[in-house]
Structures are given as structure tokens and as C-alpha cells.
């Protein structure tokens with residue numbers, strides 16, 4: 001069986017869980033306390049991911065694949081969640097790069113600082129900048145989703161799954177999501193998908 005090395009608080013891990021659920025693919029979850037440094041042990045760095053991060057998908061033969069968007073790409077091949085048209089494939093990759101460079105570093109990190117670190121953390125000084133840059137990314141999504149039901153093409157792809165993960169929990173990073181009605185409607189659309197699963201679940 002597939003093993004997902006992950007953490008329930010991680011949107012990057014949730015992207016993978018959501019796609020596995022949509023595909024009805026069983027997997028075993030191994031949870032890591034990332035704040036306590038559980039992904040920085042010698043064993044983890046040697047055997048799971050030399051970059052010391054979750055998520056990592058481990059195959060039955062022991063191969064390990066880190067990086068959430070690489071995992072989405074791998075799992076979505078020959079499924080309806082990755083387009084067959086080459087232009088649309090490139091657009092999916094474009095949005096997944098956007099997520100990693102212009103969205104996740106701000107939207108995810110604000111949530112991390114406000115929900116995972118102690119209230120008196122000095123990192124709270126980063127919040128105004130994270131909000132400014134995160135809101136720029138969310139506005140780009142909002143403008144696009146005003147014109148389109150899904151990020152690429154006419155159906156759900158891994159571009160949606162990738163962007164949905166941290167966007168639908170952006171309020172936990174104190175982003176004012178009432179500014180983004182098209183994003184809200186898009187989230188509702190995704191949540192109606194058959195085999196959709198919530199980010200948080202009972203361990």
C-alpha cells in the first residue's frame with residue numbers, strides 16, 4: 001500500500017490526500033510533528049526526504065517522492081484530473097508554479113504563524129507583508145475565477161486541487177475572504193465533488 005508521510009495541518013499534504021480520496025486510492029498515513037523537527041532527524045533525511053519536509057509519497061518498492069505538486073502530477077497521469085491537451089497541460093503546470101512561488105509562501109505561512117506557533121512568536125511581524133503578498137495572489141485567482149469555473153479547462157484538475165488546499169483555509173491566516181466571492185463559489189464547487197474529503201480528520 002502507498003504510504004503518505006504527512007501532517008494534518010499541512011495544506012501541501014492535504015493536496016495529496018484530496019487527490020488520493022478523489023481517486024479512491026487507499027494509503028497509510030504517517031504523521032510527523034514538523035514544529036518539533038520530526039522531519040529533520042537523520043533517519044528521515046536519509047531514508048525519506050533529504051530536504052527534510054513532508055509530504056512524501058512512498059511506494060511499495062520503497063521509492064520516495066517528495067514535493068506535493070510532483071506527487072499530484074504523478075498520481076493524476078491517465079486520470080481525468082490531468083488534461084490530455086498539451087496547452088492545458090502547460091497551463092496546469094503554470095498555475096502549480098504560481099501556487100509554489102506566489103501563493104503558498106504567503107497564504108500558507110500566515111496560517112502557520114498564526115495557528116502553529118506560540119502567540120508571542122516574533123514571527124508575527126511578518127504578517128502584514130504576508131497579507132499584502134497573499135492578497136495579491138488571491139486577487140489574481142479571483143479575477144481568473146470570475147471568468148472560469150475551474151482554473152484550467154472546464155473540469156477539476158490538479159491545478160484546482162493544488163490551489164484549493166491553502167486557499168480554502170486562508171481565513172486561518174486572517175485573510176479576509178469576503179473580498180473574494182468567485183473564490184468562495186469555486187471552493188463550493190470543489191466541495192461538491194464525489195469523494196471529496198475534508199482537510200482535518202480524526203486521527
Ligand SMILES: N[C@@H](CCC(=O)N[C@@H](CS)C(=O)NCC(=O)O)C(=O)O
Nearest residue numbers: 010012034052053054055067068069
Ligand atoms: N514545496 C514543498 C513544500 C513542503 C513544505 O514546506 N512542507 C512543510 C510542511 S507544509 C514541512 O515539511 N516543514 C517542516 C520543515 O521544514 O522542517 C511541497 O510542496 O511539498
